[in-house]
Amino acid sequence: MTEFRSIFHAELNQLEVLLLDMAKLAEGQINQAVDALLSGDARLARQVVEQDRNIDQLYVEVERRWHEVMARQTPVASDLRLMSLILQAGHSLERMGDQASNIAKIVEATSGLPTNQTILLHIQEMRSIVVPMIDTAMEALVKRDLNLAMRLPELDDPADWLNRNMWKEVAACASDPDLLEWAIHMMLVSRALERVGDRAVDIGEQVAFLLTGEQHEFPEGWVPTPRPA
Amino acid sequence: MTTVGATDLSEGMSLDLNLPVGTKAEADSGPAAMETLYLNVFYGGFRAIKDADLSFADKQITALIGPSGCGKSTLLRTLNRMNDLVPGARVEGEVRFQGQNIFDSAVDPVELRRRVGMVFQKPNPFPKSIYQNVAWGARINGFKENLDDLVEHSLVQAALWDEVKDKLDESGYSLSGGQQQRLCIARAIAVKPEIILMDEPTSALDPVATLRIEELIQDLKVNYTIIIVTHNMQQAARASDHTVFINMDSNRAGYVVESGATGTLFTKPVRQETEDYITGRFG
Numbered sequence: 154m155t156e157f158r159s160i161f162h163a164e165l166n167q168l169e170v171l172l173l174d175m176a177k178l179a180e181g182q183i184n185q186a187v188d189a190l191l192s193g194d195a196r197l198a199r200q201v202v203e204q205d206r207n208i209d210q211l212y213v214e215v216e217r218r219w220h221e222v223m224a225r226q227t228p229v230a231s232d233l234r235l236m237s238l239i240l241q242a243g244h245s246l247e248r249m250g251d252q253a254s255n256i257a258k259i260v261e262a263t264s265g266l267p268t269n270q271t272i273l274l275h276i277q278e279m280r281s282i283v284v285p286m287i288d289t290a291m292e293a294l295v296k297r298d299l300n301l302a303m304r305l306p307e308l309d310d311p312a313d314w315l316n317r318n319m320w321k322e323v324a325a326c327a328s329d330p331d332l333l334e335w336a337i338h339m340m341l342v343s344r345a346l347e348r349v350g351d352r353a354v355d356i357g358e359q360v361a362f363l364l365t366g367e368q369h370e371f372p373e374g375w376v377p378t379p380r381p382a
Numbered sequence: 383m384t385t386v387g388a389t390d391l392s393e394g395m396s397l398d399l400n401l402p403v404g405t406k407a408e409a410d411s412g413p414a415a416m417e418t419l420y421l422n423v424f425y426g427g428f429r430a431i432k433d434a435d436l437s438f439a440d441k442q443i444t445a446l447i448g449p450s451g452c453g454k455s456t457l458l459r460t461l462n463r464m465n466d467l468v469p470g471a472r473v474e475g476e477v478r479f480q481g482q483n484i485f486d487s488a489v490d491p492v493e494l495r496r497r498v499g500m501v502f503q504k505p506n507p508f509p510k511s512i513y514q515n516v517a518w519g520a521r522i523n524g525f526k527e528n529l530d531d532l533v534e535h536s537l538v539q540a541a542l543w544d545e546v547k548d549k550l551d552e553s554g555y556s557l558s559g560g561q562q563q564r565l566c567i568a569r570a571i572a573v574k575p576e577i578i579l580m581d582e583p584t585s586a587l588d589p590v591a592t593l594r595i596e597e598l599i600q601d602l603k604v605n606y607t608i609i610i611v612t613h614n615m616q617q618a619a620r621a622s623d624h625t626v627f628i629n630m631d632s633n634r635a636g637y638v639v640e641s642g643a644t645g646t647l648f649t650k651p652v653r654q655e656t657e658d659y660i661t662g663r664f665g
Contacts, residue, residue, distance in 0.1 A: 156597075157590065157593035157594055157597055158593060158597070158620075159597060159600075160597075160600055160620075161620070221645045221649055224619060224648040225619040225620055225644065225645065225648055226620055227616050227619075227620075
């Protein structure tokens, strides 16, 4: 195939690379934030908060380039859908970074309070679900893999279930006011991780839209129309 | 000086935006291939260009945009003295190329046009073979080296070689419109210019041929400074490094409204007049 818009398409590739960089940072931040929570490592937690600006800076760079490409290159068809994906996925990844920062701030807020092992295990389990989802979403983008993108909602289900049921563990801590205070904060951590999973699903939906041009959301039972080769 | 070059006019320069148009303002700039200093161009009593004060960055692509009749083509044709051929045409101010005003009596306009080549709106191959179209300019300029090599090199640079290498003896007219335009670019390249002026080089071409020429222009800027007039704002946005917006005053004299990095001009123009034009609120 002859390439007539090589500079434009190189710019699109560079934007995708920036998204991948953001995803790597977001994964690292979430892992470190949860590590800090599990170990009570306040120094690590502060580091996570400070490092959030690295993702923010990448997102600002994505936005800056995005505007320039839109203004100069008038993308159409799949290029236009990719531009839509880049902006929305960039926003999702930036928000994941914010969630990591929120978790890290909770480490400081709960310093010295008693903890509950069952709740920590739930949080660890949620982390082990949602962080690989970021990888899956980005892999679906890189490989342009619709089936992989469509798997994200089912990968997210256990995280949603754990989040919905976290209140029961928190309620079990009600007899000890200090423990209850800590546990209520853990509901916020659970919610933050659940949102990370949701954001990964959002990226998967954008990938599906990129590939099919049909849907912005994964509706129940949706079967994409095959596109002509 | 309003600088078309490495300077982004919206970022960190001391340009007083309320200065009258044409007033000098200092700006950082990369090396300039060509500059205009208070350039005014007249056709008889009509002033077509008013106080154009520009600097065209070396080995970069500069697009001239603006409404019909604003003087874009007049400005372009002044840069290699094509307007000398128009009865009643007169110039005030300077166009500096390699440190010399191109209107100095010592400057040979034919030699100037060799060094500052022109590609026109409609492909205009000579009624000769593809080979002769490319070789002709070099031959009359006394080219003494291997003509075959020059023809091949020029056609390669114009991204046409693969399509014509087996039919160099066929007429230039046998080619498609887009191929003819690339042949004209090869012809311009063959005389080893430093600057190539392009006057709406794709307006007679279909979209695919247009994109092909735009890609070619990107490749050519490695070796040449390119100044292109285009009616197509999207083309200026896609294909240029720097953009000059020219408008016309109530007397229909063209003046430079704004110039700067294309990315900035199309996302965050400095002047409201530019914003209005590129967003289609002109007139």
